[in-house]
Amino acid sequence: MxxxxxxxxxxxxxxxxxxxxxxxxxxxxxxxxxxxxxxxxxxxxxxxxxxxxxxxxxxxxxxxxxxxxxxxxxxxxxxxxxxxxxxxxxxxxxxxxxxxxxxxxxxxxxxxxxxxxxxxxxxxxxxxxxxxxxxxxxxxxxxxxxxxxxxxQIFGFADLTDLAGSALPDAWSQATALDVLRVNNRLTIDELFASHEAFGWAGGRGAELVNLAFLLGGLFLLQRRVYSWHAPLGMLGGLFVMSLLFWNGSGSDSHGSPLFQLFSGASMLGAFFIVTEPISGASSARGRLLFGVGVGVLTYVIRTWGGYPDGLAFAVLLLNLAVPALDRYGQAHTQQATT
Structure with a gap:
């Protein structure tokens, strides 16, 4: 340089x-x-x-x-x-x-x-x-x-349990609500929320508060015009529509309500902090909207029928591959609108 x-x-x-x-x-x-x-x-x-x-x-x-x-x-x-x-x-x-x-x-x-x-x-x-x-x-x-x-737990220091005065809890780790729901085939949604500690009032226990906090931070970024609304709204809209289409009420084969999907896992972190990354995302407004929709749809598909509880990372990386096509489509639509 x-x-x-x-x-x-x-x-x-x-x-x-x-x-x-x-x-x-x-x-x-x-x-x-x-x-x-x-x-x-x-x-x-x-x-x-x-x-x-x-x-x-x-x-x-x-x-x-x-x-x-x-x-x-x-x-x-x-x-x-x-x-x-x-x-x-x-x-x-x-x-x-x-x-x-x-x-x-x-x-x-x-x-x-x-x-x-x-x-x-x-x-x-x-x-x-x-x-x-x-x-x-x-x-x-x-x-x-x-x-x-x-x-x-992080560094593997065996002698720190003595300093703490107690041993590491035997059952400190638990499955997330998304993981429990993905493998459930017996209990209804209402029974899961009533009986399983991974579930909170609308989504995963604790995950609702985390998602609300990232939603608050995302709205702040929108207000400061750090990015536009297209990608966040596209992702949340895609996730909402998919969960609404495949929602089976409280049955044991249900994949959770739209509210559950929006406030579990990394939904709000993904919508306001991941899909809005400007370099690997689409550059046109229409392209960003479609990018977000694609991420939301794929996240739901992987959560529901894939092998991982939360498919956000894979959805984002797959849509990164589609960015050139999304940009070409968005630019072509802009040119048509101006002629």
């Missing part, structure tokens, strides 16, 4: 947008901290430190100016979104692998920020989900682990 370019420093518009996105994640982070304790914070710190370290090394290898590229905030946003999608007490090495893969193969392999065809956070998440399914399905029951037990 020329010295004059390096002296310019990071683009203030990019810094502002990334800063607002990080700020908008705070309600969700606070709810996750309240529900799951220190694990969320530790995973966030690990992911961000790994992302910044990888970013610095890769920029150095590519002979790019460190201040202008490292401080634009894109690495922090990708790492934060990835950490929020991971189970709060993921082993340290899993967070490191997911984040490093996201930085190398999701961003710098294609030339860095502005050139990545895939969403980096979802690429890292998909890798560890396929490679380490057991660890990726160990979600803790709310309010079960303290600091010392959490450190033991």
């Amino acid at each position: 020329p010295r004059a370019e390096a002296a310019l420093g990071p683009d203030p518009r990019i810094q502002r947008a990334m800063g607002l996105v990080l700020l908008a994640t705070l309600p969700g982070i606070l709810v996750l901290l309240w529900l799951y304790g220190w694990g969320t914070l530790i995973t966030l710190l690990l992911a961000n430190l790994t992302a910044l370290s990888c970013e610095a090394v890769l920029l150095k290898l590519r002979r790019r100016a460190l201040p202008s590229a490292l401080l634009d905030g894109s690495a922090l946003v990708s790492a934060t979104l990835l950490a929020l999608a991971l189970p709060p007490y993921s082993p340290w090495w899993l967070t490191l692998i997911a984040t490093a893969f996201a930085m190398v193969f999701g961003k710098h392999l294609y030339g860095g920020m502005g050139k990545n065809p895939f969403n980096p956070a979802m690429l890292g998440y998909a890798l560890v989900l396929l490679s380490f399914p057991v660890q990726m399905n160990q979600w803790p029951a709310p309010h079960t682990l303290g600091l010392f037990a959490g450190l033991q």
Whole structure:
């Protein structure tokens, strides 16, 4: 990079947008901290430190100016979104692998920020989900682990149970509501909500509050015009319509109500923080709308009939492949409308 370019420093518009996105994640982070304790914070710190370290090394290898590229905030946003999608007490090495893969193969392999065809956070998440399914399905029951037990779970410190004064709970991990519903063939929806601890008032226990928090952050970003409404509305609309079409009331073969689908898993995080990623998403307004609809439809299909409880990452990556076609369609429609 020329010295004059390096002296310019990071683009203030990019810094502002990334800063607002990080700020908008705070309600969700606070709810996750309240529900799951220190694990969320530790995973966030690990992911961000790994992302910044990888970013610095890769920029150095590519002979790019460190201040202008490292401080634009894109690495922090990708790492934060990835950490929020991971189970709060993921082993340290899993967070490191997911984040490093996201930085190398999701961003710098294609030339860095502005050139990545895939969403980096979802690429890292998909890798560890396929490679380490057991660890990726160990979600803790709310309010079960303290600091010392959490450190033991993340770093494998065997002696921390003595410091904490109690052993690690035998049944701290539980299936999510989406996972329970996907394999259920006996109980009605009403019976599941009444009897299973994974279910809350409308969706997964605790997941409703997390989704509401990310909804609040997303509305803040819409109000600040960080992005347009097309992709979020498209995803939530696609998920809502699919769940309405295949909703079978409270029967044992039901896949949950539209409200359940919207407030379980990573629905709001996906709608307002993942599908709105501008580089790997469509550029035209119509393309962004169709991109969101496609993600919502595929997320429901994978949740309901696929092998994974929440298919958001796979849905996003598949739609990333369709972005060129979506852009061509959107641009052609715009040209027709102006002639």
